[in-house]
Amino acid sequence: MKTICSFVRQNIGYYKRDTAACLAAVIFVAALLSGTGSLLYSSRLGNLESNRLIYGDWNYYAPKTETLMQGLREGGRHPGYDLVSYGCVEMKKVLTQPGRITLLYGDENYFNMLHRELLEGSYPQNRNQVAMDRYTLRNLGITGGLGTQVELDGRSYTLTGILKDRWATAVGTMEAFVSEDTPEETGRAFVFLRFAEKGGLHSQQEAFCAEYGLQPGQMGENEPVNRYLGGSRKASLKTLWREAFVERGADITYLLLQLKKQSGPAGGGILLLLGFFGAIVLYSVFGITIRKRLPQYGILRSIGVGDVGISQLIFTELACFLLLGWIPGFLLGNLTVKALYSRFNTVFLSKGMGVSREALSLPEAEELLQRTASAAQAFHVSLWASVSCLLSLLLLLLLITLLFIQRIHQQEAVELRRENHSIKYARTTCALRDQSPARALVSRLLYPGRAAFFSLIVSLAIGGVIFLCTDYVIINTRLHDERALKSDDGLGADYQVLLETGEQMDSIPEETARGIAALPGVERVHTVSGLPCQILFAPGEFLWQDYFTEVNREYQTFCRGIEEKTEDGGNAVKCNLLGYDADLLTQLEAFLLEGQIDPYKMQEENMVILSAIMDGQGNYDSTAKKAGDTILLKVPAGQGPLSQYRSFSANLEYETREFTIAAIVSRSLTKDPNLYTANTTDITYSILMTAQQLQENFGVRGSSVLSIIKEENAEAAPTADAIREKIASLPGCLLKDYTRAIEQRKLYLRQKMFYYYALALLFFLAGLLHTGNSLSHLIFSRRHEIGIIRAMGISDKRLLALTAKEALRYAFLSSILMLTITAAATRAASYILSHIYLYLSASAPVPPSTIAAALLTTLAAALLAVTLPTLRALKTPILTQINRQRNTP
Numbered sequence: 001m002k003t004i005c006s007f008v009r010q011n012i013g014y015y016k017r018d019t020a021a022c023l024a025a026v027i028f029v030a031a032l033l034s035g036t037g038s039l040l041y042s043s044r045l046g047n048l049e050s051n052r053l054i055y056g057d058w059n060y061y062a063p064k065t066e067t068l069m070q071g072l073r074e075g076g077r078h079p080g081y082d083l084v085s086y087g088c089v090e091m092k093k094v095l096t097q098p099g100r101i102t103l104l105y106g107d108e109n110y111f112n113m114l115h116r117e118l119l120e121g122s123y124p125q126n127r128n129q130v131a132m133d134r135y136t137l138r139n140l141g142i143t144g145g146l147g148t149q150v151e152l153d154g155r156s157y158t159l160t161g162i163l164k165d166r167w168a169t170a171v172g173t174m175e176a177f178v179s180e181d182t183p184e185e186t187g188r189a190f191v192f193l194r195f196a197e198k199g200g201l202h203s204q205q206e207a208f209c210a211e212y213g214l215q216p217g218q219m220g221e222n223e224p225v226n227r228y229l230g231g232s233r234k235a236s237l238k239t240l241w242r243e244a245f246v247e248r249g250a251d252i253t254y255l256l257l258q259l260k261k262q263s264g265p266a267g268g269g270i271l272l273l274l275g276f277f278g279a280i281v282l283y284s285v286f287g288i289t290i291r292k293r294l295p296q297y298g299i300l301r302s303i304g305v306g307d308v309g310i311s312q313l314i315f316t317e318l319a320c321f322l323l324l325g326w327i328p329g330f331l332l333g334n335l336t337v338k339a340l341y342s343r344f345n346t347v348f349l350s351k352g353m354g355v356s357r358e359a360l361s362l363p364e365a366e367e368l369l370q371r372t373a374s375a376a377q378a379f380h381v382s383l384w385a386s387v388s389c390l391l392s393l394l395l396l397l398l399l400i401t402l403l404f405i406q407r408i409h410q411q412e413a414v415e416l417r418r419e420n421h422s423i424k425y426a427r428t429t430c431a432l433r434d435q436s437p438a439r440a441l442v443s444r445l446l447y448p449g450r451a452a453f454f455s456l457i458v459s460l461a462i463g464g465v466i467f468l469c470t471d472y473v474i475i476n477t478r479l480h481d482e483r484a485l486k487s488d489d490g491l492g493a494d495y496q497v498l499l500e501t502g503e504q505m506d507s508i509p510e511e512t513a514r515g516i517a518a519l520p521g522v523e524r525v526h527t528v529s530g531l532p533c534q535i536l537f538a539p540g541e542f543l544w545q546d547y548f549t550e551v552n553r554e555y556q557t558f559c560r561g562i563e564e565k566t567e568d569g570g571n572a573v574k575c576n577l578l579g580y581d582a583d584l585l586t587q588l589e590a591f592l593l594e595g596q597i598d599p600y601k602m603q604e605e606n607m608v609i610l611s612a613i614m615d616g617q618g619n620y621d622s623t624a625k626k627a628g629d630t631i632l633l634k635v636p637a638g639q640g641p642l643s644q645y646r647s648f649s650a651n652l653e654y655e656t657r658e659f660t661i662a663a664i665v666s667r668s669l670t671k672d673p674n675l676y677t678a679n680t681t682d683i684t685y686s687i688l689m690t691a692q693q694l695q696e697n698f699g700v701r702g703s704s705v706l707s708i709i710k711e712e713n714a715e716a717a718p719t720a721d722a723i724r725e726k727i728a729s730l731p732g733c734l735l736k737d738y739t740r741a742i743e744q745r746k747l748y749l750r751q752k753m754f755y756y757y758a759l760a761l762l763f764f765l766a767g768l769l770h771t772g773n774s775l776s777h778l779i780f781s782r783r784h785e786i787g788i789i790r791a792m793g794i795s796d797k798r799l800l801a802l803t804a805k806e807a808l809r810y811a812f813l814s815s816i817l818m819l820t821i822t823a824a825a826t827r828a829a830s831y832i833l834s835h836i837y838l839y840l841s842a843s844a845p846v847p848p849s850t851i852a853a854a855l856l857t858t859l860a861a862a863l864l865a866v867t868l869p870t871l872r873a874l875k876t877p878i879l880t881q882i883n884r885q886r887n888t889p
Contacts, residue, residue, distance in 0.1 A: 004309075008317045011293070018289045022321040025285040029278035029393070030329025032762075035337040036274055037385025044228060045380055051224040056114045057194060059201055059229075060208075061220045064088060064189035068212050072191070080207025082196035087113045090189040092182045095153040101136070101174045103152075105182060111163075113192050121146045121161035124179040131161030136174040141728060152176065190220075197229050253617050256836050270759070275389065277763055279396050280459075284773045286318055286397070290404050297408055307409050315401040322393060330386055338379045456774050460814035460862060461821065463764040464854040468822045469829060470760035472846050474753060476833055479841035481749050483590050485742070487667035487840070493526065493707035495720060496736040497727055498673055507702025508733065512726060516706065519722045521714030526584045526707040529691055529700050530672030532559075532646045533577035534634040536656070537623065542571040544615065544622045551683055555676075560647040562676065562684050574648065575685035576675045577635060578668065579694030584707070585609070588665050588688070591840065593620055595627030595663030603690050606697070607662035611686035618835040620666060632658050633687060635698055642674060657697065659687075666840060670707045710739070764857070772865035775810075779803070779869040786873050787882040796874045800867060807866035811859040818858065819851075 012019045062068065072086055087109030095101040111117070116133070124131055130150055132142075142148060148159045163177070195204045209216055244255035297310050486492035497516070499508055507529065517525040542563075552561035563573045582599040588609065589597055597609065610631065612620040625631060636645040637653040644652055668686040671677045676684045694700045710719050716739035727733040779786075789799065826846070833842035 004313050004316050007313060008320055011317060012320065015289075015292070018292065019321075022285055022289055023325045025281050026322055026325025027329040027332065029281055030326045030389075031333030031336065032274055033271070033278055033333070033389040034330045034382075034386040035333030036271055037382045037389065038334050038380065039337050040271060041382035041385060042380045048225065048228040051228070053115060055222055055224045056192070057225075058087070058113045058192040058222050059195050059226055060205055060222065061190045061192045062208075062212075062214055063218060064090070064191050065212075068191060068214075071212060078207070078211065080210070081204035082199055083208070084194045084196055085109055085113070086194070087111070087192045088189065089192070090180075090184055091186045092178055093153075093185045101152065101176055103130075103176050103178050103182065105178055105180050110192060113194065115164070117164045119162050119164055121159075124160055124177060126179050127182050128156070128158055129160045129179060130157035131163055131177040132159065133163040133165045133175065135165045136176060137162070140174070201226055201229055253835050256832070257617065271385070271389075273759070273763070275392060278389075278393070282393065282396065283400060284459075286321070286400055287404075288773050289317075290314060290400075294408070301408075307405055310408060311401050311405040314404060315397060318397045318400065319394065322390075322397060326390055334381050456810065457814045457817060459774070460810060460858060461818035464814075464818040464858050465821045465825060467760045467764035468818075468846050468851065468854055469825045470756060470763065471850055472826050472844075473829060473833070474756050474760070475844050475846065476830075476839055476841045477756075478749065478753060479590075479844055480833075480839040483667070483840040485745060486587070486669055487591070492669055494710045494716070494737075494739050494742065495708040495723055496670070496738070497706040497708065497723065498734045498736060499704045499730075499732060507700070507704055508706060508727075508730065509702050512730065513703060513706055516708060516723055516726050519719070519726070521711050521719035521722070523709045523711045523714075524583070525709075526581055526670065527579075527691055527703040528584070528670045528672065528705040528707065529579035529694050529702065530675050530704045531577040531635055531694070531698060531700060532642075532648070532675055533575050533687060534648060535573045535575050535685055535687070536566065536632040536634055537571040537573065539569040541624045542573065542622065543624060544613075545571075547613070547615065547622060548573070548684075555683070558646075559643075559676065572634070572648075573684060574646075574676055575687055576668070576672060576677065576682065577633070577687045577694070577698075578670075578672060578689075579691035579700065580669070580688055581691055584669055585688065585690065587669060588663075591665040591667045593664045593666055595661065597663045597665075599690055602662050603692060605662075606659060606693060607689075608659045608693075609688040610661050610664045611668040611682065611688060612664055612666060613682075613685055614666065614838070618838045620664075625661060625664075627661050627663055629661050630658050631661055631687075632656060646675070659689075670705055672704045674704065716740070764854070772861060775807075775862070775865040776869045779866065779873060783873050783876070784882060786870075787876075787878050787880075790874075790878045791882065800870055800874070803866050803870045804863060807862040808859070810866075811862040814862070815855050815858055818854070822846075 069088075072083075087107055089104055089106040089110045092103040092105060095103065106114075106116070118131070119134075121131065130152070132140075132150075140150070142150060142159070144159070146159055146162070150157045150159050157176075157178075161177070193208070195201055195208075205216065205219065208214070209219065240255055240258050244251050244258070248254055293314075297313075300310060300313075497508065510527075513525055513527050516522060548561070548563035552563060555562055559574060561574075563571055566572050585597060585599045585602070593612065595609075601607065602609070608631070610625065613622050614620055615622070634648075634654050634656050637655045640652055648654070665688075668682060668688060671682060676682070689697075691703075708723065710716065716737065720735065720737050720739075724735050727735060786799070790796070830842045833839040
């Protein structure tokens with residue numbers, strides 16, 4: 001071993017240029033992998049702390065029972081779980097006037113877990129006292145301080161405390177806290193549990209359920225927090241394979257969905273891709289270094305050194321390069337990422353990070369953004385990621401060693417010492433017909449062999465393929481995020497005025513909407529009206545018979561389920577009937593699946609738009625209905641309690657109307673929270689028409705939701721105050737301010753696009769680096785033959801032109817291969833984005849300018865890789881080239 005180390009030390013000192021190139025490659029790869037690993041680790045911890053702030057510091061909740069409370073009060077150690085803390089909350093009563101308000105009682109631990117700090121006053125001590133958060137006070141129009149008399153459901157309460165808003169309050173939900181002795185009318189009480197994070201959360205939950213006789217389905221989960229703590233049990237790959245290929249008939253989409261679901265939070269795939277990129281770089285640089293040493297290995301074979309000794313020599317030299325470069329690379333990567341982390345810390349943050357969808361006032365929204373940002377700005381070095389990458393690269397070095405030792409084993413010592421391994425000195429004619437002998441010789445010299453030639457073509461093309469495919473994904477990701485911002489996230493407008501209708505089907509008057517539109521700072525106002533509705537499907541028209549099974553159970557109390565069977569064997573599906581203005585309908589073009597959206601034609605011919613439902617694999621074919629077909633709707637007739645119309649009670653009056661479907665879209669935009677909507681997501685179909693159609697067909701006047709767009713340069717807070725003054729006289733009217741949420745979300749999208757474009761460029765450069773290194777080494781190893789050709793009389797300019805033509809051949813072939821692979825890869829990417837990641841846009845093409853840039857870059861890289869070493873060779877005297885020994889520095 002001492003002899004091997006001495007030999008390696010001499011090689012490192014003698015081949016200074018190769019040593020510098022290898023160390024630079026290792027430092028670059030180490031910085032990239034260790035820095036990205038720490039970035040992912042820091043983002044993961046930032047997500048965890050942010051979600052704890054937004055959703056609460058708890059893991060599960062269970063129904064409160066006397067047996068459970070007795071066991072929790074007794075405490076003690078438990079073999080299967082470690083309970084850190086628990087808090088109790090009781091739902092005393094749900095009020096409908098002056099709005100939907102839930103009266104709650106919570107103990108001190110509950111308030112701590114949910115971050116409901118008391119800002120002023122104290123918690124209620126008797127039945128005539130109440131404490132509220134600012135959100136509830138603001139929307140009830142209560143401007144007084146402590147001691148103010150609050151009227152709730154005909155009863156007067158004294159305000160004794162003001163709490164901080166809960167970040168994750170559901171849309172339209174208001175809460176008020178009362179004393180413990182307030183009578184409980186709902187029979188609903190829960191215990192929030194926090195387990196030790198070091199033990200597996202899933203196994204602790206199972207042990208807890210077993211001890212208290214609970215079923216796991218009876219417990220609720222804080223999924224946004226638990227997903228970063230390993231809260232769910234992962235199925236084995238064998239189980240997933242059996243489910244996909246045996247039970248579901250080779251359903252590859254299902255397998256990919258399950259693998260995505262069970263993989264960790266976003267970022268692991270990025271590190272894997274960077275590892276692949278680093279492997280290409282190291283293989284390219286180390287491979288050339290080993291090829292330059294082949295004559296030495298041939299001499300060692302001649303004096304009796306076997307394959308084991310040569311492999312030890314190769315691996316030791318490569319390992320020395322890796323270990324010498326890893327520490328400075330580790331320091332460089334982590335210090336660089338730490339310096340940039342505050343600017344790009346949202347790249348890998350979860351979708352809701354720093355984005356509040358709730359109706360917070362501007363100061364509270366600013367506070368939330370500041371607290372979530374501070375949670376994300378703490379940078380953490382991931383030693384585990386760095387060590388894992390280091391061990392993986394050591395395995396790569398072992399693989400490189402085995403590959404080259406196999407090649408060495410297949411050659412004799414004389415062949416290894418020969419100057420040009422790839423040229424077979426067979427008696428063949430190189431110049432035929434009118435081909436120039438010089439051109440034939442140059443082509444022969446620059447042809448490294450069939451396998452190596454194919455490798456060069458692929459490596460030159462693969463960089464462009466990765467760049468174009470990444471650009472394809474980035475374009476569709478940007479379009480998806482922009483569309484999801486408007487539809488799924490509910491952030492399509494700067495402000496929303498919502499009507500908390502309670503039991504009456506009220507509306508916002510038209511004059512109020514016109515008054516808001518005339519306010520300074522308001523650019524335009526979109527009006528949305530809504531009605532509960534049922535789609536009556538004939539037998540065979542609704543295809544997903546099991547789709548609403550879970551939804552029916554979840555919404556049994558709210559509206560007696562969504563879907564039910566009709567007497568003729570068909571299906572009646574509750575849905576949202578919404579009236580949009582023409583501008584809002586036109587924006588649905590981005591979500592068009594089939595048909596045509598023309599608000600004026602819809603108005604004239606009384607046509608509607610169907611917003612389809614989507615399954616877990618991104619399919620929208622739930623019904624046999626197509627654009628141009630008719631659809632039968634059942635809607636309320638007259639005025640009545642909203643809860644009964646929403647449930648389609650049998651004792652109320654309804655009318656049935658038939659409409660023609662003008663178009664089918666994948667999403668609706670502005671939702672009515674009083675209908676069949678979960679936060680900002682539709683849980684069923686929506687029927688969309690113009691607001692005038694809704695008025696003419698069903699007599700609906702006014703609006704239930706106003707979507708307000710502010711002017712670009714208008715200040716958010718004064719505009720929100722002016723809107724709040726306009727709606728102050730309307731009972732049950734809520735203002736939601738999304739300005740900071742939209743701004744933060746757009747910042748997140750810009751940072752993510754920048755990062756992924758940088759990755760695409762790195763992958764592109766990886767392929768070009770490998771090709772450039774290989775071609776440069778090929779010309780370097782042919783210096784003796786180049787000297788002979790020059791001695792035959794060819795001019796330097798002619799030789800340079802001939803090598804450039806060979807480079808053009810490489811570029812042409814690799815461009816064809818690049819375009820072919822890209823076309824196939826983008827089709828596969830479109831399927832994955834649509835059916836695995838459920839993108840709203842997965843077919844936007846790569847711009848021709850980007851394709852042209854990739855082709856030109858490939859051409860330039862091939863030309864530079866050939867012409868630069870050729871120019872360097874031409875500067876060397878001819879006799880020196882002819883007499884030079886192989887691979888001397």
